[in-house]
Amino acid sequence: MQLHDVWFVLIAVLWIxxxxxxxxxxGVGILTKLLARNRPERRVLINTIGPVWDGNEVWxxxxxxxxxxxxxxxxxxxxSGFYLPLLVILVxxxxxxxxxxxxxxxxxxxxxxxxxxxxxWTSLIPAFLWGVAFANIVRGVxxxxxxxxVGGVGDLLNPFALLGGLVTLTLFTFHGTVFTALKTVGDIRxxxxxxxxxxxxxxxxxxxxxxxxxxxxxxxxxxxxxLIVAVAALVVALVANQAGREGWAFxxxxxxxxxxxxxxxxTLFPNVMPSTLDADWSLTVSNAxxxxxxxxxxxxxxxxxxxLVLLYQGWxxxxxxxxxxxxxxxxxxxxxx
Amino acid sequence: MDxxxxxxxxxxxxxxxxxxxxxxxxxxTISLAALTAGLQTAWVRSEKEKYLRATKFxxxxxxxxxxxxxxxxxxxxxxxxMNWSAYSRFVGDIFGAPLAFxxxxxxxxxxxxxxLWIFGWDKLPKKIxxxxxxxxxxxxxxxxxxxxxxxxxxxxxxxxxINKEKGRAELTDFWQVLTQNTTLTQVFHTxxxxxxxxxxxxxxxxxxxxxxxxxxPVMKSSLRLGLxxxxxxxxxxxxxxxxxxKVxxxxxxxxxxxxxxxxxxxxxxxxxxxxxxxxxxxxxxxELSVPGVLSFLANDDFSSYVPGINDTNRAEQQKYGPxxxxxxxxxxxWGFRWMIGFGMASFTIGLAxxxxxxxxxxxxxxxxxxxxEVPHLVLLRKKPLGPRLTTWYWRIAVLTLGFPLIANSWxxxxxxMGRQPWVVYGVLRTRDAVSPGVSQGEVLTSMTVFTxxxxxxxxxxxxxxxxxVKAGPPELSESDLHPPTRIGGDSTDADKPMxxxx
Numbered sequence: 065m066q067l068h069d070v071w072f073v074l075i076a077v078l079w080i081x082x083x084x085x086x087x088x089x090x091g092v093g094i095l096t097k098l099l100a101r102n103r104p105e106r107r108v109l110i111n112t113i114g115p116v117w118d119g120n121e122v123w124x125x126x127x128x129x130x131x132x133x134x135x136x137x138x139x140x141x142x143x144s145g146f147y148l149p150l151l152v153i154l155v156x157x158x159x160x161x162x163x164x165x166x167x168x169x170x171x172x173x174x175x176x177x178x179x180x181x182x183x184x185w186t187s188l189i190p191a192f193l194w195g196v197a198f199a200n201i202v203r204g205v206x207x208x209x210x211x212x213x214v215g216g217v218g219d220l221l222n223p224f225a226l227l228g229g230l231v232t233l234t235l236f237t238f239h240g241t242v243f244t245a246l247k248t249v250g251d252i253r254x255x256x257x258x259x260x261x262x263x264x265x266x267x268x269x270x271x272x273x274x275x276x277x278x279x280x281x282x283x284x285x286x287x288x289x290x291l292i293v294a295v296a297a298l299v300v301a302l303v304a305n306q307a308g309r310e311g312w313a314f315x316x317x318x319x320x321x322x323x324x325x326x327x328x329x330x331t332l333f334p335n336v337m338p339s340t341l342d343a344d345w346s347l348t349v350s351n352a353x354x355x356x357x358x359x360x361x362x363x364x365x366x367x368x369x370x371x372l373v374l375l376y377q378g379w380x381x382x383x384x385x386x387x388x389x390x391x392x393x394x395x396x397x398x399x400x401x
Numbered sequence: 402m403d404x405x406x407x408x409x410x411x412x413x414x415x416x417x418x419x420x421x422x423x424x425x426x427x428x429x430t431i432s433l434a435a436l437t438a439g440l441q442t443a444w445v446r447s448e449k450e451k452y453l454r455a456t457k458f459x460x461x462x463x464x465x466x467x468x469x470x471x472x473x474x475x476x477x478x479x480x481x482x483m484n485w486s487a488y489s490r491f492v493g494d495i496f497g498a499p500l501a502f503x504x505x506x507x508x509x510x511x512x513x514x515x516x517l518w519i520f521g522w523d524k525l526p527k528k529i530x531x532x533x534x535x536x537x538x539x540x541x542x543x544x545x546x547x548x549x550x551x552x553x554x555x556x557x558x559x560x561x562x563i564n565k566e567k568g569r570a571e572l573t574d575f576w577q578v579l580t581q582n583t584t585l586t587q588v589f590h591t592x593x594x595x596x597x598x599x600x601x602x603x604x605x606x607x608x609x610x611x612x613x614x615x616x617x618p619v620m621k622s623s624l625r626l627g628l629x630x631x632x633x634x635x636x637x638x639x640x641x642x643x644x645x646x647k648v649x650x651x652x653x654x655x656x657x658x659x660x661x662x663x664x665x666x667x668x669x670x671x672x673x674x675x676x677x678x679x680x681x682x683x684x685x686x687x688e689l690s691v692p693g694v695l696s697f698l699a700n701d702d703f704s705s706y707v708p709g710i711n712d713t714n715r716a717e718q719q720k721y722g723p724x725x726x727x728x729x730x731x732x733x734x735w736g737f738r739w740m741i742g743f744g745m746a747s748f749t750i751g752l753a754x755x756x757x758x759x760x761x762x763x764x765x766x767x768x769x770x771x772x773x774e775v776p777h778l779v780l781l782r783k784k785p786l787g788p789r790l791t792t793w794y795w796r797i798a799v800l801t802l803g804f805p806l807i808a809n810s811w812x813x814x815x816x817x818m819g820r821q822p823w824v825v826y827g828v829l830r831t832r833d834a835v836s837p838g839v840s841q842g843e844v845l846t847s848m849t850v851f852t853x854x855x856x857x858x859x860x861x862x863x864x865x866x867x868x869x870v871k872a873g874p875p876e877l878s879e880s881d882l883h884p885p886t887r888i889g890g891d892s893t894d895a896d897k898p899m900x901x902x903x
Contacts, residue, residue: 107902114903115516118471122508128478129497129504136493136569143482144836151847154479155854158472162858165468168903169865211490212838354494355564355571362501369505377513383524383889394898 067363068353071134072336074366076329078130082123083194083232084239084321088314089113089120091240093160093187096180098237099244099259104390105252106180110164111393112247115384117164119377121157133362137211137352138336145205145213146197149220153190160186191236192229196220199228202278202328204338209345211352224277231274234267235324239317242301246310249389257305260313264302271298271320275327282331290327294320408844409835412484415848417817419476421810422855426470428809431545431592432599432634433463434538436626438531445531450877451618457881458619458874459603460534464519465865469858471512476851478504484844488824488834495561495572496551499579503547511540523880523900524890545595546588553583555825556816557652563828570828586648590641594744594812596634598805601747603627604754605802606870611775612795616873618772628755631801635748642741643698650699653826655713656819659728660737661695662688668706670695678730683711721827728821736815744808750801757786757794 092113100106113120132139143150159182167179203224206215241263245256275291283291301316332338336352339345353359437460444452478500481489489496514536521530554561559581560574578584607624610616650657658664662676664684672694678685693703700707708716710727717726757778760769768777768785778786778794786794824831880900885891 111899111902115520118512118516119509121475122504122512125475125478125508126501126504128482129501131497132481132489132493133497133501136489136497139482139493139497140486140489140836143479144484144486144839147483147839147843148846150479150483151850154476155850157475158854158858161472161475162468162861164903165464166861166865169465170868210837212486214838354497358494358498358572358575361498361572361575365502365505369509373505373509373513377509380513380517383517384520385889388899391896392899393902394900 066350067356067359068134068349069334070363071130071353071359072329072333072349074363075127075131075134076326077370078123078127079329080322080325082120082127083236083325084318085120085123086117087191087232087236087321088239088243089117090187090191091236091238092244093183093240094191094237095240095244095256095259096187097184099241099252099256103176103180104393107168107393108248108252108388108390109244110167110183111388112244114164116377116380118161119380121161124157130362130366134354134359135336135347135349135352136354137347141207141211141213141337141347141352142201145207145215146200146220148217149193149197153193156186156190160190188233192233195229195232196225198232198325198328199225199274199278201337202332203281204335204340204346206341207337207339207345207347208341211345211347214341224274227270227274227277231267231270231324234263234270235317235321238263238267238298238301239314239321242305242310242313242317245305246314247387249387250391252389253387257308257310260305261302264298264305264317268295268298268302271295271324275324278328278331283327284330287327287330290323290330294323294327297323406841406845408484408839408841409832411841411844411848412835412839413831415484415844415851416480417814418848418855419473419480419851421813422859423470423473423477424809424813425806426466426473427545428591428595428598428805429602430463430467430470431538431541431595432597432630433459433466433602434534434541435596436599436603436630437463438534438538439626440623441531441534445527450882451622453877453881454874455619455623457877458869459623460518461869461875462602462606462866464515465862465869467515469862473855483847484836484839485824485834486836486838488829491569491829491834492825493569495554495558495570495578498572498575499547499551499554503544503551507540507544507547509540511537511544514540520899520901523885523897525884525888526886527884529888530884542592545591549587549591550579550584553581553587554578556587556649556820557581557583558825558828559583570825582648583652586641586645590638590645593634593637593641594805594809596630597638597744597747598809600627600630600632600634600751601801601805604631604751605799608795608798609870610873612792612799614775617775619874621772621776624754624758624776628751628758631748631751632755635745635751638744638748642744646698647701650707653820654708655710655717655726655728656733656816657699658708658710658713659730659733659819660815661707662730662734663695663707663709664711665709666706666712667709668696669693669704670699670707672698673734676734678734724822726822728819733815733819736811736818739811740808740815742808743804743811747801747804747808750797750804754794754798 092109096106096109100109163179163182167176200220205213206219208214238260241256241260245253245260272295275294279287279291297316297319301313304312304316334349335346336349337347437456440452440459441456444456514533518533518537521533560572560577561570562573564571603623604627607620607627610620611624661673662678662685663670669692671690671692673688673690675689676685677687695707696705697703714726758776763782764779765783768779770776778791780786820826822830824834
């Protein structure tokens with residue numbers, strides 16, 4: 065295994081980490097309209113991810129930065145090629161971050177309502193668009209001999225990619241729903257469990273369709289295993305949810321996210337961005353990667369930093385392990401200090 | 402294509418707008434994290450309530466500010482790929498590494514511990530909670546270091562080779578990138594300026610309340626902390642600026658000649674206070690200057706030779722081939738002056754304030770104010786300022802909070818514009834760095850979207866800051882004064898509301 069293969073795995077790990085973590089907090093954002101019935105309930109939802117959403121988002125920045133360092137060609141082609149969808153994602157993430165921080169900083173009804181609407185849409189749109197983007201990466205796009213994307217925005221909205229978008233949207237919503245059931249008390253917890261049943265069933269159908277499609281297109285033995293794990297974990301997550309085992313349901317929906325993203329990366333390898341115009345123009349782990357020297361330095365850095373990050377982020381989840389309900393939200397109408 | 406709307410021009414404008422905007426928040430974040438941590442440390446050690454109230458007050462403003470810093474930072478991580486894909490391909494092997502280090506080491510640190518700090522008041526024992534804000538502070542400083550190492554490489558590329566076969570620059574010595582004198586002096590200068598910014602912010606807001614005789618004990622301590630910060634950081638900014646200037650005179654003579662609008666080399670070279678030149682003719686038509694000072698800034702003596710714009714342009718033409726290697730002279734000339742002028746104005750106001758509000762030194766006993774009194778402004782021994790001058794000092798001190806922000810912005814505009822036409826000095830031209838596949842319409846769209854969004858957010862942010870500045874430090878609750886002793890919070894009452902919630 066060469067260093068650029070190691071880095072392919074590490075980039076996959078960063079995206080998996082991002083989708084696992086921000087996946088549920090996108091889901092929670094979507095639930096503010098789908099599940100919450102009033103402002104105190106919306107605040108309960110927002111506060112289940114309050115202390116952690118920012119740390120979760122850094123997984124994306126790190127995936128971006130690490131791709132730049134380890135696969136500059138991939139970074140350049142991907143972000144200049146998927147320009148407008150990425151712009152939409154960035155705008156959403158900007159507004160979403162501000163919305164979390166500023167929502168409670170003024171007591172006016174309209175102020176709070178507007179930021180809540182913003183949280184819903186800015187969670188929903190990226191949750192969908194990430195799926196579109198990854199489906200396109202896996203399927204391949206129009207890349208010319210200079211590694212430039214030469215397709216249009218319309219090319220990115222093909223049926224496979226749109227299905228991919230629906231998969232991430234529903235999967236993250238399910239992931240967020242079982243997370244909510246795990247992190248809340250009271251009525252909202254019960255309703256989250258009931259909702260998880262329906263969202264989970266829909267997700268299972270879409271995930272199965274999408275992954276099988278990807279498998280038929282370009283899968284192999286390894287990706288088939290990941291596919292089976294993803295679908296099986298989702299089914300067991302549904303059973304666990306039904307049985308009221310919220311911890312298990314969340315862990316297993318997490319396994320689904322991990323296995324599904326892993327499967328996409330398995331079908332991708334050794335390409336990082338295949339070209340549909342000419343197989344010779346595809347970006348691969350070898351022609352898109354940095355020099356061995358840079359990869360070596362990066363490996364040391366990631367090897368030391370990543371376990372530490374997991375450790376202190378894990379600790380954060382432990383510090384905020386208590387469930388919350390509407391009774392824990394102070395002065396539900398006013399400004400919090 | 403019309404140059405004004407060429408993708409290169411638009412991409413440069415977009416980078417300028419998004420980066421200068423981002424950098425309004427960065428220095429405040431760096432300094433307010435440390436200053437808030439300092440105040441919280443004072444609370445933990447002395448248990449004086451005014452320090453906790455100050456921590457909560459400045460901490461709140463810090464959070465409103467860092468939220469903007471974080472979200473505008475997301476764009477920075479991706480826009481190299483979006484608008485500058487040729488740049489990314491050419492230098493990613495080198496430039497990507499410090500960015501990845503920044504994310505892996507600094508961003509995770511910052512964002513994880515900020516969450517713990519915001520929500521941790523009733524979940525963490527006092528000292529662990531305090532440690533969290535210090536972690537945030539360390540994160541912000543590490544972040545500055547890595548990104549400045551990356552920028553310094555663009556100013557003065559070292560530790561690399563050109564791989565002809567792959568058509569790109571490759572890293573050969575990462576240590577050199579991290580420790581070259583450009584990096585070290587830029588980090589020194591940027592961090593001092595950041596603390597000048599935060600100090601002036603504190604001075605300005607504390608003066609606002611003291612002018613109105615409100616929240617005196619908290620604001621008096623804040624004023625003191627702010628003034629001391631401004632004076633120390635202001636001095637260090639000047640010292641580091643001088644060091645960085647000397648480095649730049651060697652590494653980018655064009656930038657410094659342009660900073661002075663020094664068209665032809667002179668020995669001794671004068672420092673120009675005001676100049677109005679004609680770029681096409683290559684000389685100044687009006688000029689006011691102090692002899693010898695530029696020689697000193699460049700080489701530490703008052704008589705040495707400093708090459709001018711025309712000399713450097715010729716030298717670069719010989720080295721890199723035909724072309725115009727001059728940046729836009731008025732921008733560099735005035736950018737340099739506004740940077741120094743606004744930065745040093747803030748320092749001077751701080752220095753005056755520190756003297757005027759001194760506690761004991763050369764101050765008779767009856768002028769030493771009590772804990773609840775607005776400090777007397779005493780110019781000479783036994784001679785306080787009159788009421789009118791006192792009011793004016795407070796007013797000017799309020800204004801000073803904006804000065805370093807202006808200075809910082811111009812500092813970056815100067816250093817980045819002064820490097821043109823290069824994006825990586827001597828290695829890659831800016832016009833060769835843009836994304837060839839991105840259309841004019843796409844860049845125009847993203848530039849418009851970001852500019853509008855940032856403008857709206859600026860209004861929201863400033864209004865929110867004003868609201869919380871005016872509200873003053875919050876009253877303390879019982880639970881503020883009795884933080885938990887166990888991690889995760891004391892479990893006496895399972896239904897107790899959270900100390901902080903979104």
